[in-house]
Amino acid sequence: MKKYIQKRFAMSAKGASDLIIGIGYTTLQNIAIMLPMIFLFIFMDQYFPLEHQSNFGSPWSLGTFILVAFGMMGVIYGVSLLQYDSVYTKVYNESSQRRISLAEKLRKLPLSFFGKRDLSDLSTTLMNDATDLEHIFSHAVPQLIASLVTILIASIGLFSLNWQLSLALLWVVPISFFFIAMSKKKIDKINISLYGKKQDVAEKIFEGVDLVQEIKAYNQEGDFDRELEEVVDRYEASLLKEELLTGAFVNASQMLIKLGLPSVILVGGWMVMQHQVSIFVYLIFLTLGTQIFNPIHEVFNNFAALLFINLRIKRFQEIHDIEEQKGDDDVALENFNIEFDQVSFSYEKESPVLSNVSFTAKQGEITALIGPSGGGKSTATKLAARFWDVKSGAIKLGDIPINTIAPETLLKYYSIVFQDVVLFNSTIRENIRLGRKGASDEEVVNAAKFAQCHDFIEAMPNGYDTVLSENGSTISGGERQRVSIARALLKDAPIILLDEATAALDVENESKIQLALNHLVKNKTVIIIAHKMRTIAGADKVVVLDKGKVVEMGKPLTLYKDRGVFYHMAQKQELILDETNHYSDSLL
Numbered sequence: 137m138k139k140y141i142q143k144r145f146a147m148s149a150k151g152a153s154d155l156i157i158g159i160g161y162t163t164l165q166n167i168a169i170m171l172p173m174i175f176l177f178i179f180m181d182q183y184f185p186l187e188h189q190s191n192f193g194s195p196w197s198l199g200t201f202i203l204v205a206f207g208m209m210g211v212i213y214g215v216s217l218l219q220y221d222s223v224y225t226k227v228y229n230e231s232s233q234r235r236i237s238l239a240e241k242l243r244k245l246p247l248s249f250f251g252k253r254d255l256s257d258l259s260t261t262l263m264n265d266a267t268d269l270e271h272i273f274s275h276a277v278p279q280l281i282a283s284l285v286t287i288l289i290a291s292i293g294l295f296s297l298n299w300q301l302s303l304a305l306l307w308v309v310p311i312s313f314f315f316i317a318m319s320k321k322k323i324d325k326i327n328i329s330l331y332g333k334k335q336d337v338a339e340k341i342f343e344g345v346d347l348v349q350e351i352k353a354y355n356q357e358g359d360f361d362r363e364l365e366e367v368v369d370r371y372e373a374s375l376l377k378e379e380l381l382t383g384a385f386v387n388a389s390q391m392l393i394k395l396g397l398p399s400v401i402l403v404g405g406w407m408v409m410q411h412q413v414s415i416f417v418y419l420i421f422l423t424l425g426t427q428i429f430n431p432i433h434e435v436f437n438n439f440a441a442l443l444f445i446n447l448r449i450k451r452f453q454e455i456h457d458i459e460e461q462k463g464d465d466d467v468a469l470e471n472f473n474i475e476f477d478q479v480s481f482s483y484e485k486e487s488p489v490l491s492n493v494s495f496t497a498k499q500g501e502i503t504a505l506i507g508p509s510g511g512g513k514s515t516a517t518k519l520a521a522r523f524w525d526v527k528s529g530a531i532k533l534g535d536i537p538i539n540t541i542a543p544e545t546l547l548k549y550y551s552i553v554f555q556d557v558v559l560f561n562s563t564i565r566e567n568i569r570l571g572r573k574g575a576s577d578e579e580v581v582n583a584a585k586f587a588q589c590h591d592f593i594e595a596m597p598n599g600y601d602t603v604l605s606e607n608g609s610t611i612s613g614g615e616r617q618r619v620s621i622a623r624a625l626l627k628d629a630p631i632i633l634l635d636e637a638t639a640a641l642d643v644e645n646e647s648k649i650q651l652a653l654n655h656l657v658k659n660k661t662v663i664i665i666a667h668k669m670r671t672i673a674g675a676d677k678v679v680v681l682d683k684g685k686v687v688e689m690g691k692p693l694t695l696y697k698d699r700g701v702f703y704h705m706a707q708k709q710e711l712i713l714d715e716t717n718h719y720s721d722s723l724l
């Protein structure tokens with residue numbers, strides 16, 4: 137049973153045991169709530185015996201009644217406390233575990249996964265789905281199972297007392313459950329469409345926040361508002377439909393179940409008149425009839441949430457089932473050469489981005505990737521850091537295929553400066569320290585000085601303690617890139633990947649940073665992508681990528697003399713290389 141629950145509800149082993157215990161206590165609570173009725177029967181039976189003889193032996197004293205009443209209150213209180221702890225506290229624990237395990241899983245997934253899923257969808261799974269499941273497992277699931285168990289237990293007792301009255305009371309249960317189950321298919325369908333529409337609203341809002349600059353720059357506010365209104369209207373209409381349909385079925389089932397009591401009144405009244413049943417038994421059925429269905433009412437109230445459960449769990453399960461990038465944590469690397477061996481790769485099937493790419497970026501050398509836009513340069517550098525796994529061929533680091541090295545271990549060897557720098561909503565100091573946790577303040581300042589950040593940081597109101605807004609939007613593009621370079625300097629990893637690192641810098645800063653990079657790249661494996669030819673004229677090797685293929689490879693001067701793609705790109709940028717001046721013209 138535990139294994140089944142674990143699989144069915146995508147739970148941890150502990151979560152499944154807790155749910156079973158929760159169901160047990162909820163059943164006990166349902167039964168305990170009926171104790172006052174039993175108390176009432178005993179009292180009435182002993183003090184107002186309707187059939188001249190008590191069913192419960194000699195009368196209790198008033199003191200005994202008071203004692204039993206307090207005892208009963210204690211039992212109800214104790215059971216309710218245990219039920220609360222087992223259902224709510226434990227369910228919230230499981231829920232936090234669910235969120236943590238999802239976040240852990242996301243951390244281990246390859247970037248290809250994030251390219252396919254949009255972020256609003258992911259955050260919905262993390263936040264809303266987890267919250268909804270929390271509600272379902274604390275309110276609906278234990279109560280549903282517990283009320284069925286309670287009714288089953290009560291039915292055994294009631295049937296042994298009088299089967300005709302039991303039938304009169306309980307015939308409504310299977311019929312109302314059957315009725316509500318019939319609506320499942322219809323409500324499920326609406327729920328799926330409702331869920332999609334809710335996603336559309338979330339995506340649109342995300343888009344608005346993400347692209348606020350472009351929306352304003354291109355005067356698109358009106359269009360954006362209109363589109364947002366449309367998706368919100370569609371969601372609202374779908375929500376209304378869902379509420380109406382669920383309400384209709386739930387109310388009808390609740391009305392149906394209420395018929396249990398009148399049918400006991402009628403059948404029981406007739407049987408009492410025919411002397412087929414004692415008035416005492418009749419009273420028991422009447423009082424139970426007012427109480428026994430209360431838990432089922434609550435289950436029906438949570439019916440819509442219960443129907444959502446499969447959809448929610450499926451989304452969690454889907455993410456959990458995605459294969460993680462695995463690999464060894466312990467690797468002994470003899471060197472830090474990166475070798476591309478016949479590498480082919482595509483993001484989407486049938487549109488290859490790299491085809492049979494082979495080159496080696498040697499330790500202590502600068503390997504420059506150049507070529508027309510869309511040629512696959514960024515893709516090659518990201519593959520080198522195992523952001524994706526190659527489809528065929530192999531990428532090796534120090535002769536070890538990188539797909540056998542755990543991504544976290546592998547990335548310890550890399551400092552990466554991307555085109556699009558990401559900064560966090562934290563102080564500049566912490567943003568730089570991201571390069572190496574535990575680096576001292578002095579080391580942070582030194583890295584900032586090397587990356588030409590120190591002066592602009594000092595000029596800010598709180599210096600290194602200035603809090604950057606999310607994505608660093610309060611500093612310029614060039615400054616953002618310099619902070620990112622400071623991070624890489626601090627990390628001081630043996631491999632450096634630079635993607636357009638100097639694109640957003642003015643000429644003066646670019647020169648300063650290039651000097652700092654010169655210092656940094658000594659004895660390291662450097663792969664650099666740059667469109668500015670003069671930044672790579674001093675590279676040890678140039679690999680020209682065009683339409684995913686290596687079309688030229690060699691030393692810059694050799695390629696320049698060969699008058700191929702490299703030469704034409706250099707010419708377009710008015711770069712002249714010759715035996716004497718190419719190093720002085722280059723900055724690396």
Ligand SMILES: Nc1ncnc2c1ncn2[C@@H]1O[C@H](COP(=O)(O)OP(=O)(O)OP(=O)(O)O)[C@@H](O)[C@H]1O
Pocket residue numbers: 251483484489507508509510511512513514515516
């Ligand atoms: N995440 C992605 N999903 C799908 N296709 C992608 C993705 N990233 C890049 N591509 C496609 O792969 C091809 C190569 O892109 P890539 O960014 O590697 O080229 P590049 O040479 O670095 O270009 P640029 O010089 O303009 O930055 C392009 O056609 C691009 O549209």
